[in-house]
Amino acid sequence: MSAAIAAERPHATVEERFEYMLRLADTSLVAGQRLAEWLGHGPALEEDLALGNIALDLIGQARLLLALAGRIEGRGRDEDALAFWRDAGQFRNVSLAEQPNGDFGQTIVRQCLLDAWQLETYVSLAGSLDAELADIAKKAAKECRYHWRYSSGWLVRLGDGTEESHRRVGAAVQDLWRFTDELLTPDALDARMAECGIAPPPAAVRERWERRVAGVLEEARLPWPARPHYPWHGKRGVHTEALGHLLATLQHLPRTYPGVSW
Amino acid sequence: MSAPAADAAALRERRVWHTLESVADPEIPVVNVVELGIVRHVRTAGDGRIHVGLTPTYSGCPATEVIEQAVRTALDHAGLADVALETVLWPAWSSEWLSESGRRKLEAFGVAIESRAGAAPACPRCASRDVECIGEFGSTPCKAHYRCRTCLEPFDTFKCI
Numbered sequence: 001m002s003a004a005i006a007a008e009r010p011h012a013t014v015e016e017r018f019e020y021m022l023r024l025a026d027t028s029l030v031a032g033q034r035l036a037e038w039l040g041h042g043p044a045l046e047e048d049l050a051l052g053n054i055a056l057d058l059i060g061q062a063r064l065l066l067a068l069a070g071r072i073e074g075r076g077r078d079e080d081a082l083a084f085w086r087d088a089g090q091f092r093n094v095s096l097a098e099q100p101n102g103d104f105g106q107t108i109v110r111q112c113l114l115d116a117w118q119l120e121t122y123v124s125l126a127g128s129l130d131a132e133l134a135d136i137a138k139k140a141a142k143e144c145r146y147h148w149r150y151s152s153g154w155l156v157r158l159g160d161g162t163e164e165s166h167r168r169v170g171a172a173v174q175d176l177w178r179f180t181d182e183l184l185t186p187d188a189l190d191a192r193m194a195e196c197g198i199a200p201p202p203a204a205v206r207e208r209w210e211r212r213v214a215g216v217l218e219e220a221r222l223p224w225p226a227r228p229h230y231p232w233h234g235k236r237g238v239h240t241e242a243l244g245h246l247l248a249t250l251q252h253l254p255r256t257y258p259g260v261s262w
Numbered sequence: 263m264s265a266p267a268a269d270a271a272a273l274r275e276r277r278v279w280h281t282l283e284s285v286a287d288p289e290i291p292v293v294n295v296v297e298l299g300i301v302r303h304v305r306t307a308g309d310g311r312i313h314v315g316l317t318p319t320y321s322g323c324p325a326t327e328v329i330e331q332a333v334r335t336a337l338d339h340a341g342l343a344d345v346a347l348e349t350v351l352w353p354a355w356s357s358e359w360l361s362e363s364g365r366r367k368l369e370a371f372g373v374a375i376e377s378r379a380g381a382a383p384a385c386p387r388c389a390s391r392d393v394e395c396i397g398e399f400g401s402t403p404c405k406a407h408y409r410c411r412t413c414l415e416p417f418d419t420f421k422c423i
Contacts, residue, residue, distance in 0.1 A: 032322075046399070049399045049401075049407075050398055053403050056403055057322040057403065058322065059322050060318070060320065064321060136321075138351075138352050138354060139321055139351050140321060142423050143320060143321060150398045
């Protein structure tokens with residue numbers, strides 16, 4: 001981008017950039033922690049390994065993004081301080097990420113909806129004017145593409161599988177759909193980040209997400225649900241009850257034994 | 263930089279590369295970190311310090327820190343304690359970064375390598391192309407799990423994504 005065009009762009013404040021990084025970071029962290037709950041409980045060894053590996057990728061992304069958020073904030077908080085020493089109201093993940101695992105089908109549906117969003121978001125963020133964020137995004141996009149391959153493959157297999165599996169993932173899609181609007185509808189901060197060239201234009205992400213998800217729902221013989229009416233605001237720190245329980249597990253050890261290492 | 267200083271810097275950089283070649287990957291110890299393709303650069307900065315750039319295979323690869331510690335230890339032992347380590351995220355690692363010798367060693371070890379995303383690898387045991395993927399995720403984040411339909415043996419494959 002030429003200097004002349006760059007100069008026309010407004011500059012985001014430190015607070016705005018910090019807040020936006022937390023949205024991305026916390027979504028990966030919380031989704032990774034949820035998937036990690038499957039360890040040792042997967043329906044087959046391969047799925048146990050797969051969910052654990054995806055969890056690792058997500059927590060790795062969260063670590064890079066939280067470290068970046070800490071550097072932007074400039075108050076000496078590193079990725080551990082941000083992950084372990086904030087309470088639920090200070091988390092900025094989208095509400096979908098924190099929803100409980102339910103059965104394997106419900107986890108797959110949640111993951112599929114989230115993978116599509118992360119993938120399209122990171123693909124776009126690869127062009128961010130924030131060079132550090134762009135580097136993290138380019139790597140994360142490759143990983144999310146692979147996660148999507150896994151979750152969408154399973155959604156098709158379950159949706160187009162037995163009567164029982166079809167019924168279960170169908171119910172999960174209906175149940176989790178209410179959280180998708182938050183992914184796709186920009187608030188003032190999303191719009192501001194796009195204006196500053198840090199985040200992608202939200203309309204582009206929505207369009208690509210809808211195309212991607214519509215394709216897989218069709219293949220899985222599942223209907224496209226009605227648009228949800230009630231908006232959720234996890235990315236503004238208003239969470240469902242599920243997040244507090246998740247954080248209790250995630251943060252227990254470092255809060256009980258501050259500074260512990262092994 | 264004067265010619266003798268440049269020569270000295272080049273010599274030290276070669277020693278660093280040589281030392282890095284002695285650091286085995288902690289999870290697949292038949293290859294070293296140079297062969298694995300995760301050493302992105304060894305270069306002398308303006309202040310005369312050598313900088314080594316390492317890249318993780320995957321964002322969440324649990325071996326990343328172990329590798330960094332192993333590299334640090336090897337450099338310390340080689341008398342190269344003032345080398346600076348830095349993390350490079352882009353270009354991101356993929357199996358295309360494996361060196362030729364790394365590929366040969368991995369295949370001899372029984373790990374196949376995808377030539378491009380989604381392309382079925384050859385069985386490292388009998389070279390058959392009649393293989394099937396039984397898990398998109400294998401024993402480490404960088405591998406998928408396959409089975410050979412000819413010799414019936416399961417094997418790990420370095421993913422190309």
